[in-house]
Amino acid sequence: MPAPDFDLVVIGGGPGGYVAAERAAGLGMKVALAEREALLGGVCLREGCIPSKALLDSSEHYAFLGTRAVEHGIRAGETSVDLATLQARKQAVVEKLARDVRARLGRAGVEVVRGSASLIGPGAVGVAEANGKPVVLRTARILLATGSEAAGLPSLPFDGERVVSSAQALAFEAVPEHLVVVGGGYIGLELGSVWARLGARVSVVEALPRIASPLDGQVGRALERSLRKQGLDIRSNTRVADAVPGAEGLRLKLEGEGAGELSCDRLLVAVGRRPLIRGLGLEATGVAIDPMTGRARVDAAYRTAAPEIYAIGDLVDGPMLAHKASAEGVAAVKGMAGLPAEVNYDAIPSVVYTSPEVASVGLTEDALKARGVPYRSGAVPFAGAARSLCAGETEGFAKVLAHGRSGRLLGVHVIGPRASDLIAEATLALERDLTAADLARAIHAHPTFSEALREAAASISG
Ligand code: FAD
Ligand code: NAD
Secondary structure, three states: OOOOOEEEEEEOOOOOHHHHHHHHHHOOOOEEEEEOOOOOOHHHHHHOHHHHHHHHHHHHHHHHHHOHHHHHOOOOOOOOOOHHHHHHHHHHHHHHHHHHHHHHHHHHOOEEEEOEEEEEEOOEEEEEOOOOOEEEEEEEEEEEOOOEEEOOEOOEOOOOOOEEOHHHHOOOOOOOOEEEEEOOOHHHHHHHHHHHHOOOEEEEEOOOOOOOOOOOHHHHHHHHHHHHHOOOEEEOOEEEEEEEEOOOOEEEEEEEOOOEEEEEOEEEEOOOEEEOOOOOOOOOOOOOEOOOOOOEOOOOOOEOOOOOEEEOHHHOOOOOOHHHHHHHHHHHHHHHOOOOOOOOHHHOOEEEOOOOEEEEEEOOHHHHHHHOOOEEEEEEEHHHOHHHHHHOOOOOEEEEEEEOOOOEEEEEEEEEOOHHHHHHHHHHHHHOOOEHHHHHHOOOOOOOOHHHHHHHHHHHHO
16 A cells, blocks of 8 residues: 555644644654635534634623723713724624734645545545545545534524524624513523623523522523613523514524513524534444534544544534644653653633623532532632722622632633623632642732632632
8 A cells, every 4th residue: 555645644633633734844744634615624613612702802892881881980882883994894804813823734744635634544534625626635544523513593593684603693784673582591690791791682491590500500590680680581481382583583482481472584594413424434443423412432542433534623522622723732642752642621721702701610519519528618809909990890709619628620600790800710620639728828919800719719718
């Protein structure tokens, strides 16, 4: 058999795939990356993390002018939104970052091949390029990093107009009159916040008793109170029983705790995502797929059941988060190079970019109770932090959970200003097995929001 052209072919240019490809090249491998879309960066960059945060930031500036600016003595007069400029700015951010990814891969020496890839034989990846010319990449190893797609609901199929996915809800050209979001998870709450801040009436229909149910209960309840105060109509324990299209939109019948009828011009279905393996040609390879989750089964080194085929990111178990995908990509290629590597799944931070932001790492109080772990809990409101008063951002609290005997940190949950950045310190502390006393002992700059976190740790470490 002729020698393969590549040591590794990565399929998928998202935060899992491109980070893995860059690192593999840095480790001396000859690497190709196949991506079917023109812009590199995956769902995260094209229609996920980045465009949603750009819209969240823009809409937050607008909301500030209409609400808290006055407290600061700032009178902006009549304000309005130029949605075309706001959307163009978002797209410019996306395209700039996609160019940066391409440049990084170029510098690393990764060969990027545009087209839809599939496994066409042992050690062979076929890429159907957009211009119709198929390319065959012969390789020693394959890394699957094809990510996920919106799951949707069979009773509410996406039509791109009335019933939309998150990708379409990121690109609305007009502010909806009434946006109904089915699913009160990450996407529902973030995109619901964007459009509510820009002037839409927003209703969130959540099947479970609580929105954002993986959050620590105390934090989740605080978030729900805050979003209701901002005008979101949140209906938990509720489902859409019927949807009838009309001239202007949809008439919905809701059943459950929030039962009733609603009319809306747009309906966003955000009920989770499913792994994307369609068209990859895995059937003949021996790659095992979990029939319950649809995810590829891998071992601790991200090897599938098929020889020399690996998988990472949204395609495999664990939270569907960009930084988790990247961490797995790095660990997978280090493992291929014979280097020690692991991902610490107990210290993966997650953030909901609402206002206030919510950020967590480690176990929730509910999980500690369920496991019977002895623990101590300390929560300190931001209202007491000097910096919060200066900023006029006093909502929320920092909560620290530590082992009842050793004081080892088990979970940190923050709802409040800049929670997304505060969680980095807590993640490092959990990663390094630090105690609440360690966190409390470290000197925190004054006045900063981080003092609330330090005080929460101090309140349980004595
Ligand atoms: P992806 O990013 O999905 O990349 C897979 C790539 O593979 C895609 O570019 C796809 O085109 C390509 N591909 C698929 N099949 C083929 C094929 N056969 N041939 C060639 N190419 C193929 N996560 C966060 O951590 N923070 C956030 O703030 C955040 N916000 C989000 C907001 C939204 C609206 C959404 C939808 C998701 C968000 N996520 C966020 C989740 C995050 O986007 C995913 O967890 C992450 O993108 C997964 O990375 P990945 O590399 O596994 O896959
Ligand atoms: P999700 O799992 O976060 O939330 C889905 C919600 O829909 C859940 O609360 C679920 O109970 C509810 N639901 C399910 N079926 C329903 C039904 N029939 N009727 C009403 N409610 C129903 O999923 P998502 O919001 O679609 O996001 C997908 C994934 O993308 C997330 O799990 C997350 O991993 C990732 N994401 C992350 C971020 C971030 O990191 N900030 C932002 C957006 C997306």
